[in-house]
Amino acid sequence: MKYTQKYRIYENDVDFRKMATLGTLLRYCQQIGAEDAEHYGITPELYASTHTSYVLAKLALHITRTPRVEETITVQTEPEALYRAVNRRFTTFCDAQGREEVCVDSRWVLIDTDKRMILRKHPEGFPTTGWVDKLDRELPIKLTKVKREDCEELGTHRAVYSRCDRNGHMNNTVYADLICDALPLEVWRTHTVTDVILYYHKEVPMGESTRLYRAAVDENRWYMAGWQGDTCNFEAEITLAPLQDNADWRGNKEKDEAFTQKTQNWLQIFYNLALTKGFKKVTI
Secondary structure: OOEEEEEEOOHHHEOOOOEEOHHHHHHHHHHHHHHHHHHOOOOHHHHHHHOEEEEEEEEEEEEOOOOEOOOEEEEEEEEEOOEOOEEEEEEEEEOOOOOEEEEEEEEEEEEEOOOOEEOOOOOOOOOOOOOEOOOOOOOOOOOOOOOHHHOEEEEEEEOOHHHEOOOOEEOOOHHHHHHHHOOOHHHHHHEEEEEEEEEEOOOOEOOOEEEEEEEEEEOOEEEEEEEEOOEEEEEEEEEEEEOOOOHHHHHHHHHHHHHHHHHHHHHHHHHHHHHHOOOOOOOO
16 A cells, blocks of 8 residues: 655755755655554554564665755655565655656565564564555666775764664664765766665664775766675665756856856955055955
8 A cells, every 4th residue: 555745845955956865865765664654553662562673674766856945745655565574665756746756665674673683574463464465666776896995995984863763873864875975076066866776784883883985886876885894884886967957056056156256356346446545465
């Protein structure tokens, strides 16, 4: 059964181009997934009583067009029944005209929180009715791996207070922020995300750190990974494409540049005028 909600893209959801960040998109996925699960009776209370928790194992995301600030999006999600210890969930984002902009194919596993083991069947009393046997859509979810010694080391990222969730470790959506921040800033001035694949291997507990590594797979594709010693926390592949349809941002950029040039011209005029009045020459 599909579950649908409408969300508004706010100022704190977007980047300097007024486009929703990758982390924002995954946070909406997380939110609607949790709301949908509660409709089935899968609540924090159930997790506590059964000593279980759903953990995100993998996801693939494809973007046709990135939602913009102040736009209202319709997000729809649907879960698949347990198969070989994995529950799939497919989520779509549509614009006000019903055109699909983003889709996400995520893979979840249910774990025993006491034994830290993956469960191959749901505990007794765990709701499972209403889930489709097989989802009709699927995204490619195999990423290109790069050996750590062939990557560039970018430094460590700590699981600080603001990055952690109620489970006491770095939230899965934060990894999207990390990989975007790891790309050169100039990339974001000229390119946008089209595809992302994320593998979650081992959580980063609150207070601990992961060391980030990066490698260019090809001209518009990057590999990222986070490591704690010999343990890989996550791997990611992010694919970019040149900006095509962000005329609003480009127009504002041109206006900003024109305004800056006009301001500099006026400053030069006032500076020259000041010199004629006997002011000491300075460098501006």
